[in-house]
Amino acid sequence: xxxxxxxxxxxxxxxxxxxxxxxxxxxxxxxxxxxxxxxxxxxxxxxxxxxxxxxxxxxxxxxxxxxxxxxxxxxxxxxxxxxxxxxxxxxxxxxxxxxxxxxxxxxxxxxxxxxxxxxxxxxxxxxxxxxxxxxxxxxxxxxxxxxxxxxxxxxxxxxxxxxxxxxxxxxxxxxxxxxxxxxxxxxxxxxxxxxxxxxxxxxxxxxxxxxxxxxxxxxxxxxxxxxxxxxxxxxxxxxxxxxxxxxxxxxxxxxxxxxxxxxxxxxxxxxxxxxxxxxxxxxxxxxxxxxxxxxxxxxxxxxxxxxxxxxxxxxxxxxxxxxxxxxxxxxxxxxxxxxxxxxxxxx
Numbered sequence: 196x197x198x199x200x201x202x203x204x205x206x207x208x209x210x211x212x213x214x215x216x217x218x219x220x221x222x223x224x225x226x227x228x229x230x231x232x233x234x235x236x237x238x239x240x241x242x243x244x245x246x247x248x249x250x251x252x253x254x255x256x257x258x259x260x261x262x263x264x265x266x267x268x269x270x271x272x273x274x275x276x277x278x279x280x281x282x283x284x285x286x287x288x289x290x291x292x293x294x295x296x297x298x299x300x301x302x303x304x305x306x307x308x309x310x311x312x313x314x315x316x317x318x319x320x321x322x323x324x325x326x327x328x329x330x331x332x333x334x335x336x337x338x339x340x341x342x343x344x345x346x347x348x349x350x351x352x353x354x355x356x357x358x359x360x361x362x363x364x365x366x367x368x369x370x371x372x373x374x375x376x377x378x379x380x381x382x383x384x385x386x387x388x389x390x391x392x393x394x395x396x397x398x399x400x401x402x403x404x405x406x407x408x409x410x411x412x413x414x415x416x417x418x419x420x421x422x423x424x425x426x427x428x429x430x431x432x433x434x435x436x437x438x439x440x441x442x443x444x445x446x447x448x449x450x451x452x453x454x455x456x457x458x459x460x461x462x463x464x465x466x467x468x469x470x471x472x473x474x475x476x477x478x479x480x481x482x483x484x485x486x487x488x489x490x491x492x493x494x495x496x497x498x499x500x501x502x503x504x505x506x507x508x509x510x511x512x513x514x515x516x517x518x519x520x521x522x523x524x525x526x527x528x529x530x531x532x533x534x535x536x537x538x539x540x541x542x
Contacts, residue, residue: 202317203376209310210331214369216303217338217362223296224355228433230292286349293351300358304342307335317376321389323396326529327374334361334368336400340453344404344446350438356411357404387468394461399521401454402493405447406518409511412443416508444507448500451514455493462486485524492517 286294311332315322323332341357344350379388418434421427428434438446465486466476477483496513499505505513 196319198319198376198378199317200376202313206310206313206317206376209306209313210365210369213303213306213310214362214365216299216306217358217365220296220299220303221355221358221362223292223299224352224358227290227292227296227352228355228436230290286351289351293354296354296358297345297351300338300342300354304335304338307331307338311335314376318378320379321393323392324379324383324388325374325377326525327368327372329392329396329525330364330368330372332396333400333403334365336397337361337403340401340404340450344450348442348446350442350446352436353408353411353438357407360403360407385468385472387464387471391461391464391468394457394464398454398457398461399525401450401457402518402521405450405454406515408443408447408450409514409518411437412440412447413508413511415443416440440507444511447511447514451493451496455497458490458493462490481528482524485520485528489517489520489524492520 286297289297311322314328314331318324323329338358338361341353345354415434415437418428418431419440422431437443465483469478469483470476492513496510496517499513500510
């Protein structure tokens with residue numbers, strides 16, 4: 196079927212509106228740090244997040260201790276790292292800027308979904324047949340998952356750290372890798388596209404959320420360690436408003452636990468599709484190889500946590516190594532290595 200150019204342009208307009216709304220949400224979340232309400236200050240001896248006391252998964256600082264029984268009360272809730280914060284803060288207690296940022300994010304994701312759906316209607320297929328479409332779909336999944344995290348755990352002030360990279364990614368997609376709507380290349384003209392690539396899209400979007408959480412955890416954990424050691428701390432006010440390092444570590448772990456089975460299923464579905472298309476389940480094509488490497492690294496992350504009890508920084512480094520492999524698979528392989536999957540719309 197011919198591409199409906201009118202619907203294609205309409206999809207582009209919705210996605211540009213989405214980008215603007217997400218950008219305004221970033222400004223709102225940033226304004227919260229500048230102008231939002233602050234939790235009541237706690238005694239200094241209770242201000243160290245509990246992950247420092249736990250030693251961040253048996254690392255070198257495993258012997259760190261707050262030296263006071265009051266530290267055990269520092270179980271900062273998901274919405275703020277400040278002592279005394281409720282475990283599940285209410286949106287009604289959030290500042291105007293947080294509510295504005297969440298509202299803009301919800302409006303943006305609605306436009307995002309509509310833009311993706313209209314793109315699919317324009318091309319008469321699932322709208323992730325090239326790299327541009329894939330990135331747009333992945334970011335939509337990432338924002339939806341993050342909103343789910345907001346609803347479940349209410350870490351409202353993570354919005355800035357998450358939405359800022361989403362704005363950058365969508366901006367690059369709209370300018371650098373934009374691909375006009377068009378028909379599929381013959382190699383992708385299969386119902387397995389809706390199975391294999393959908394699973395990979397869902398997993399990748401969720402891994403994006405986990406990677407952001409891991410980066411924020413590393414920053415917050417470094418801040419907490421410096422505070423525990425009596426060293427100067429930069430941006431202490433910002434980190435005091437975030438979830439505790441322990442909570443961030445838990446969020447990242449649970450997110451990977453959700454994504455890993457999707458990635459596994461995606462690889463298995465891809466192997467079945469490869470057998471139908473090329474007559475073999477596995478041929479060590481560069482994309483196949485790096486997808487497997489990514490799977491191994493994330494499997495090591497989960498294995499280290501479950502069996503060795505790794506927490507904190509070491510686990511976060513493994514998770515980010517897996518995400519780096521995933522990015523290389525999606526971008527590096529498409530840009531620099533030719534193979535059977537070299538039809539993603541990047542060159």
